[in-house]
Amino acid sequence: MKNSTPQQQGYIAAMFAYIWWGLVPIYFKALNHVGALEILMHRIAWCVPTVMLFMWVLKQPIAIKAIWQNKKLFWALVASTILVSNNWFIFTWAVVNDRVLDTSLGYFINPLLSVLLGVLLLKESMTRLQWIAISIATLGVLNQIWVVGQIPWLSLALALTFALYGLVRKHTPVDSMNGLLVETLIAFPFAITVIIYLIINNQAQFLNHSSATDFTLMAGGIITAVPLILFAIGARRLPLYAIGFLQFIAPTMTFLLAVIVYKEPFDWEKGITFGLIWLALSVYLADMVIKRLRKIRQAAQSSVTNPN
Template identity: 45%
Template sequence: MANHNREGIIYAVAAYSIWGILPIFWKHIVDVAADEVLANRIFWSFWFMIVLLIFSKKFPLLIKSLKQFQEKPKKLVALAAASILVSGNWFLFIWAVNNDKVVESSLGYYINPLVSIILGIIFLKESLSKIQIISFFLALMGVLILTFSYGKFPWVSFGLAISFGVYGLVKKMIKVDSSIGLALETLVIMPIAFIYLCIQMINGSSALFSGSFLTDILLIASGAITAIPLLFFAKGVQKIPLYLMGFIQYIAPTMMLILGVFLYGEPFGATRLIAFAFIWGALALVTLSSLNWSYVKGRNRKKVA
């Protein structure tokens, strides 16, 4: 069980670390409209997954899963819901970046872990220890400080947090191989993305293959950039409790903050410092309690032996 959790934690940390540095990538295609970026992300993610499945010799398993989903329509509906949720999340984030709402979107990724923790408790009957409950309220205080300091209701933040939080819950409940699941998710929405890209090209308004080689490469690469962390996320969320995934999620917005302050020169005032102190205090408590619990279990095993 310990090894199982350790592997899940590694995948989760990898996913959120990649998401944490993604603003560097998206900054290079900020001139492309949000809806076109989204269509490219979906279209190229699907083909990246097909290539990956062929090379990993899992393509026959994809065909088999498609046949099984015909017999289990509820599972197919759940996958379709996951596809719509993650696509909506992508669009909202791209739109926020293009409309100078980076601060509001980053706040969403701080609210997201709290949503995951609450969903895990309500729907999966996960329980928190006393220290984890204290950590939850410390993190909540930090998020509330950030929310009120923003000055108005951050609907973009809550849209991002809720859409990805529910997506994580759906992925947790669907028992399917992570690569197969992601291929099926992108398959559900890919035809719409393909039709949109075709219309853009016919109208002559497409940024793809319009003369900028760098833009073409970045839009095509957005498939792999999108799929790889989602694969890691899917593997991680199947192996560890949703509440633990919730705390690990703070890695991404913290890395975004570091990039914003030190790479892009965005301001970081006293209010944010106080809020981050609450959030990092919560993470420190969870980490120390987890290490202590692992130590106690190890001591107990030695006594039994």
Template identity: 40%
Template structure:
């Protein structure tokens, strides 16, 4: 399929497919709107485990999972990251179900900047003047939104914070993306499987209109949550090895942009003046941030090797 293409072009195609998949995620979870968000996330976690184990088997990478299980520090890091990713998924699915796609997309626009700030605070990474300005502009944008949309701002901040903290933990943990996700979902498997069993026998308490087993289409969508979780990540992880970090950084903004457009033009979510001002400032901030990252990467590549 990709014969004759350069490695960087293959990486670009893989990254675009992954980002397009993430961008269209609201449409997928809207199809499951009659299923409680907690139940959707539970199925996403439970069905991801066998799929990820199968991927590890074909990649002949079980040894990395065994090594991670034997490392005490890594186990604690994986437990932390598993809690963060579960919280992120739950907030996101709930936000989509409750018609807050714009708030969710804003969270993923803010998260790269918050991640950089956390890197400075906790890892001692240096920030250029342009990046500090970018973070300050983003903070102003969030403050503007807080004046008029305080009721949904917590969604954006919670998604940004949980994803940024997740990225920080995963940066510290020496584990690959697929192996790490397998470890995380593996740790969450038992409690969420027990939760699904409880919801099955306590239908009124779940709050859902539909459940697994009620409709074949819903069943397939719930199982398919594992595929939309694992496959884009696998493609993106492969693309990272073939592309420059500057290009990858720019592509990270494609998914929330698609989500924003879907929220406005497909699901007709209301866009207020504070939304427009906030998103404009965020986009200016990201433009400054990306330009500075590109220049820094270009300068680093221009240095002669010693």
């Protein structure tokens, strides 16, 4: 990457981040003999020293004191902690219980749900294509309810918690690393308490199963921090529309893992659901492209009319 431009570096970093997130079910599958709650508690606990180490290596200042003194900022991060912890737990539970396909569907739905939340909570306006995309996605969810006979609660819960998390963090002026550090610090006492309780009551796999299990649980901090750092590098160097396109790498890879590697059932009913969601995303992406082209055209016209 020595001779690459900052934007090229951004694409490489962001792509690796999304590939990492797309392959992360492999990590949780390696821990399918461990309860989802124990996995989550270790992920939180080991994330704290890992993030602090990365911040020290990257010479990024730790802003815990400033965040603590800003009560509005602190309580916003408490809210984001609750949301991201629930999101992590749902994802972990889904993977260890052979529901990887549901996680893929959830993260395909997420960007559309984020747009809808913007309209409902922030009174943002939607374009005609965005309305069409939301309507098609709704048909996909309804198909899952009527034809398959079940509400895709796992997918919807993942999409909703992550969309709300993104909404809170969007309006929380703190960088991603400090944000993650404070979020995990807030949850840290609870995580340590649960880990100790499980160990004392002989309900823990940590220190009781194998050294491989112990080290894999401890790696939860790295699994969480590395893609976030890569994403932060990419986000600083790339325009928003590029991130919008790249975000679909992760659920696509997760989908392929679920169907090809883990052989999860994928019948025609689920095919219709996914097909409708993918069609909705195609409309959503078309809207992004149109907006981007419009901005380029307006910028070109502005430079012609105002050459100086």
